[in-house]
Amino acid sequence: MNIDQAENNPHSNENLHLAKLSYYDILDTPAENAFDQLTQLAAAIFEVPHAGICFQASEKIFIKSQIGSSFPDESVFYVSAPFITPDGFDIGQIYAAGDQPKAATEKQLSMLKLLADMVIEKLESRIAIRKALRAYDDRLHVLVHDLKNPMTTISLQSELLGRIPGIDERASLIAEKINTQSKRMIDNLEGLLSSARKEAHSFKPKKQKLT
Structure with a gap:
């Protein structure tokens, strides 16, 4: 079954989603220092105390790197960029959050998107090495x-x-x-x-x- 067929079948699409996360070997694994620098950059770009990298499968979230709170208040300041795999799966996000209201610039959002792309490149490189x-x-x-x-x-x-x-x-x-x-x-x-x-x-x- 390809991705287009799976989009019409939520259960099958979720199975493919889980298979993709398993392929990258990030299910039920501990946080990784390899992602810490990217998280720190995300916090620095927006000058906020909270940032993180997480992956999601069904209702479960796997946090791989984190600065500040695990569950920042999205109603104050919260921005994120998704991790989109080469075959189109959204498997998680890199986020930045603050305790004070503020507006994110287009440049900042673009930089966050670049960090998200770097996460995918890191995962793909790891698979290629394996x-x-x-x-x-x-x-x-x-x-x-x-x-x-x-x-x-x-x-x-x-x-x-x-x-x-x-x-x-x-x-x-x-x-x-x-x-x-x-x-x-x-x-x-x-x-x-x-x-x-x-x-x-x-x-x-x-x-x-x-x-």
């Missing part, structure tokens, strides 16, 4: 497996070579060294795979019977 790291991990897994298979064969063949009846001492020593080094390489490759699995949160402990 995708790049995931692609790197995938290539690493392929490379490790491509190296591990021939090293396993070398280890087995060198072990068999050392067991050949009548083999001279020098050849047996070389076979033993090849076997030792190949096993060490295999262990190192296994370590790389194990670390990658843990970092990807896909590591599963193996059961082993103790005798």
Whole structure:
């Protein structure tokens, strides 16, 4: 279902909205220092004591950065700019609020809109970095497996070579060294795979019977 179809179905549109917030990994997560500078800029632009960055899903609000009150009085002074994703979802806002009545200038509102755009750019950049790291991990897994298979064969063949009846001492020593080094390489490759699995949160402990 695309966005145009979802607009005619509020329930489906809300599901897509939640999916978008989950995609950016900002549901039920703590406040982030990465947004604090933008919040401080918003407060400075309007010279007010309250400002914040928040995202919304259904009736729940996720505050990522905040200066001053959590719930400023909108009836005094309150301005905000929405976070619009590249595919058209309004997922939150950056706001500034004051305790005294005042008028916001067009320049100030434009600057607030730029800050909102910077939040979206930050989220998109974070996703791009994660995708790049995931692609790197995938290539690493392929490379490790491509190296591990021939090293396993070398280890087995060198072990068999050392067991050949009548083999001279020098050849047996070389076979033993090849076997030792190949096993060490295999262990190192296994370590790389194990670390990658843990970092990807896909590591599963193996059961082993103790005798």
